[in-house]
Amino acid sequence: MADDPLSHIPHLPMNPVTGHTLQILKDSYGFHHRNRAQFHGPYRFKVFGDWRVCLPGLAAMDLVLHDRDRIFSSREGWKTLHGIFDGGLALRDFEDHRRHRRIMQSAFRVAALQDYAARMDAAFGAALAGWPRGAPFAFYPRVKALTLRLGNQVLMGLDPDDPRSDGLNRAFTAEVAASMGLIRTPLPLTKMWRGQRSRAQLARQFLELIAQRRTSGGSDFFSQMCRARDEDGQGWTDDEIVDHFNFLLVAAHDTTASGLTSMVAALAQHPDWQQRVIDEVTHLDGQPLTVENLGTMVVTDRVFREAIRLRPPVPFIPRRALRDFSWPGEIVPAGTPPIRVPAGTRVLVCPGIEMMSPEFFAQPDQFDPDRFTPDRAEDRAHPMAWAPFGAGAHKCIGLHFATLQIKAFAVALLRHHRVRLAADTPSGWAHLPIPKPKDGLPIELLPKTG
Ligand code: HEM
Incomplete structure (x- = not known):
């Protein structure tokens, strides 16, 4: 159509009613690979009735995520989180985002991480003691429940048997379900309706906790957030703490569960690498798990990096253009750029696809943690080559926290056991909304000597 401002951007054939939605839901990676093979540059696709423009390549990722010209809104990009996670860090832009992020940063200082x-x-240690030994069980649901519980203990500072934990977990799970629901209006009994009620319930509980923690303190993450101040002494109001904490739980929980599952699947599939991680864990025997001790686990670090290169928890990052731009080229008006994207367009970049590029990673579909050794350093070949935590102003603020968590988990799991796949033919992975094994990843825990 002549009046369609995106008509000069190519797209694959689509269903007249559903657009590309079903193709993406079936196999998002395959869909984007097909587009790249066909168009060798930007392309558009239609999901849930909306056109989006995908900008392939590391230069485009740099443009969008570093966003030096302040064109791309994260808040408008993460539309699916609206109504439930409003006020969270990823749902803020530019100066407002920067102000809030500086305050949150103080909860991630090394002393706090310790x-x-x-x-x-x-x-x-306590949670894994209850996992089955010598009998198969699905790893993913267990680790998802575990990261949720860990959220209550490590992030909120609740005791393991605190009676509030179950209610908090249920409310939080309803919120996540709402953010993925197709009906965005909170009509009675829809997921959005349940999610918004859960948000109100969580807010009440958080507000009670804030009152306690502001007065009696504590060293847990929640207490740190209540006391968090930027260098100018600015902190948050109670409502802002509620918004931030609510979003932080979702940002921390599913991503970590997915990353841990990818890592454990890789360890079970590669016994040689599992042995190297076990050796590292054994070396730490009897020592406290400090930030410094966990920092010595360089092999585990490489294994984790490789696991989330191959299967990143956040493979696609959405934004919305607030102003017209052209790509590649200068901000309009300028020259005769290949594509012109008008303000209001939804834009996507794909670290999950870029990290499979043979340009930077030798045999990119092979599991090869040694690509991160200092002499090979394939991840450093380009500043954006390895970006499972994103880049720019919105780069994951929990990156070090997540890495500590993964290593602490490896220690707890492999201190006395090794893992083995319980299914001969793993069933494959679902990639949306977050990667997870379709069969839950059945594994067995065996004694280390076995
Ligand atoms: C393996 C685990 C994790 C992965 C792969 C991951 C990945 C990401 C990515 C790609 C972004 C950037 C999104 C964007 O640019 O729109 C992000 C943002 C964020 N992450 Fe993580 N994350 C992980 C764990 C965590 C944890 C454990 C926490 C908190 C303790 C956390 C808190 C956040 C927050 C608050 C943001 C928003 C930052 C901002 O907008 O300034 N993440 N994460």
Whole structure:
């Protein structure tokens, strides 16, 4: 159509009613690979009635995520989180985002991380004691429940048997379900309706906790957030703490569960690498899990990096253009750029696809943690080559926290056991909304000597 401002951007054939939605839901990676093979540049696709423009390549990722010209809104990009996670860090833009992020940063200082590491050690040890030994069980649902519980203990500072935990978990799970629901209006009994009621319930509980923690303190993450101040001494109001904490739980929980599952699947599939991680864990025997000790686990670090290169928890990052731009080229008006994208367009970049590029990663579909050794350093070939935590102003603020958590988990799991796949033919992975094994990843825990 002549009046369609995106008509010069190509797209694959689509269903006249559903657009590309079903193709994407069936196999998002395959869909984007097909587009790249066909168009060798930007393309558009239609999901849930909306056109989006995908900008392939690391230069485009740099443009969108570093956003030096302040064109791309994260808040408008993460539309699916609206109504439930409003006010969270990813749902803020530019100066407002920067102000809030500076305050949150103080809850991620090394001294604070030290305390979280000790809490993780205790929480993982206790939780894993209850997992089956010598009999198959599905890893993913267990680790998802575990990261949720860990959220209560490490992030909120609740005791393991605190009666509030179950209610908080149920409310939080309803919120996540709402953010994925197709009906966005909170009509009675829809997921959005349940999610918004759960948000109100969580807010009440958080507000009670804030009142306690502001007066009696504590070293857990929640207390740190209540006291968090930027360098100018600015902190948050109670309502802002509620918004941030609510979003932080969702940002921390599913991503970590997905990353841990990818790592454990890789360890079970590659016994040689599992042995190297076990050796590292054994080396730490009897030592407290401090940030420094966990920092010595360089092999585990490489294994984790490789696991989330191959299967990143956040493979696609959405934004919305607030102003017209052209790509590649200068901000309009300028020259005769290949594509012109008008303000209001939804834009996507794909770290999950870029990290499979043979340009930067040798045999990119092979599991090869040694690509991260200092002499190979394939991840450093380009500043955006390895970006499972994103880049720019919105780069994951929990990156070090997540890495500590993964290592503390590896210690708890492999201190006395090794893992083995319980299914001969794993069933494959679902990639949306977050990667997870379709069969839950059946594994067995065996004694280390077995
Ligand atoms: C393996 C685990 C994790 C992965 C792969 C991951 C990935 C990401 C990515 C890609 C972004 C950027 C999104 C964007 O640019 O729109 C992000 C943002 C964020 N992450 Fe993580 N994340 C993980 C764990 C965590 C944890 C444990 C926490 C908190 C303790 C956390 C808190 C956040 C927050 C608050 C943001 C928003 C930052 C901002 O907008 O300034 N994440 N994460």
